[in-house]
Amino acid sequence: MSTTTAAPPATLASDFYGVQTELAPAEQDQVLRIREFLEREVRPIADDCWDRAEFPHHLIPGLADLGLFGAHLPETARFENGMLYRGWVALELARVDPSIATFVGVQTGLTMTAIAGGGSPEQREQWLPPMGRGELMGAFGLTEPYSGSDTSRGLRTTAERHGDTWTLRGAKRWIGNATFADVIVVWAKDVADDQVKGFLVRTGTPGLTVTKIERKQALRTVQNADIVLDGVEVAEEDRLQRVSSFRDVAAVLRPTRAEVAWQAVGLAVGAYEAAVAYVASREQFGRPLGSFQLVQDKLAESLADITASIALCRRLSLLAEEGNQRDEHAALAKSFATTRMRATVARCREVVGGNGIQLDHGVARYFADAEAVYTYEGTRDMNTLIVGRAITGIQAFV
Known part of the structure; x- marks a missing residue:
């Protein structure tokens, strides 16, 4: 269109x-x-x-x-x-x-x-x-129904080798793009050595069931799915050949966590721009809504949060460019940017008033979507524990 x-x-x-x-x-x-x-x-x-x-x-x-x-x-x-x-x-x-x-x-x-x-x-x-080229679509199967933040230790999906074939058993949840993907990267624990391996599972493989998750209230356009792997057979040639432990999975998540921090800034910008446009055109008490001091205060605070988050993400990107980005750098940016995003979309929803809960006025979609971005790629609590470990040298994870 x-x-x-x-x-x-x-x-x-x-x-x-x-x-x-x-x-x-x-x-x-x-x-x-x-x-x-x-x-x-x-x-x-x-x-x-x-x-x-x-x-x-x-x-x-x-x-x-x-x-x-x-x-x-x-x-x-x-x-x-x-x-x-x-x-x-x-x-x-x-x-x-x-x-x-x-x-x-x-x-x-x-x-x-x-x-x-x-x-x-x-x-x-x-x-x-x-x-x-967009000719093939992919999905990433890590999160499970009973394993989210504890995935590094609690992965339940298993892989068992029989000659040149692996048999996968388990389930995955919240897998974006899975309903129309051509291939799903599935992470599973090798029963032989208890280490995580990665597998390229083609959709349509016998034993693979993909079911769209319904009734979501955030990122509704994203097609998330539940996945069941019931004896799915994957050839050894479709095992990711350079993955031997969860450390290799973490290497994938490090740059994506930084990308989510940037996404959070963009989401806050979208809500902020919608709120600014709204208060310029909406009149209350015979004056533009944007002329009131309390409204301007909320907008200024939102802009400050956006600006601080951009500055943090900018430096994170430069660290990555230099090859100096560490886990705690990405974790701090994701935690800070998503927290400030959440506060910003709430303020923007507030200045739009009752219209802020309706899609037609620009803010509601961002307000709802913020909850998903706040959570995925590591919750605030998990990311702060990564930063806390870097600060103190003490592991505080359960």
Whole structure:
């Protein structure tokens, strides 16, 4: 669906300190192309897709043409780009639709990164180029019905080898993109050595059942699923050849946790921009709502939270560029940015008043979606424990 809209701004008013200007010229040009596509193709349908809990599959070719799938990988990158650019793109996506940002994050940050980091050269060549072109979709199967934050110790899905074949048994939950994925990266414990292994499971494999999760109240456009693996057989050649423990899974999650921090900033920006537009046009007591001191105070506080989060994420991206990003760096950014996001969307919902709970006024979708982003890729509590361990040198996990 294409709708005529005004040209998007070259810079965002919410980028108060002008961090976007630090991008290379080619990166800035691409950001503007992405912004224009999102405003033209995504924003006009975002509320309706969210309301109906349906995914707009027709957007996939356009997203692929913009190089959004695998921008960080040599097999799929369209041009040379840096970590700050990739973070800013996550912000841009979430600013318009956090569900689309999550979809891209699952395809790129989780699935393709897992194959790139854990796969053999042959597996990389087989899967990454078509995924980068949007011809194949992927999903990432880690979280389980009874294992979320304790996944590193509590993984229940098992893998048992018989010659050149592995048999997988178990279940996964909250697996984004799984209802239409061509391949699912499934993480399972090897019964022989109790270490986590990764497997490329093609959808349609006998014993694999994928069921859409219904009645969600956040990121409704994202197609999350329950997965059951009942004796699913996977060839040894479809095991990720360079994965031998949960440490390899954590290496995948480290950069994606940073990306979620950027997503959180974008989500807060989207709610803030909707609130600013609303208070400029809404009148109360014969005056624009934006003329009241308490409203301006809430907007200023929201902008401060956004600006602080951008600054934190910017430095995180530079640390990653230098090769110096550690787990506690990503954990602090994710914890801080999502907490400030949650406060921002609540303030923005408040200044829109009763209309803030209705999709038509721009804030409600962000307000609801914030709860999912606040939780996935590590809850606030789990991330603060990672930071606390770095501060004290003491392990406080149960």
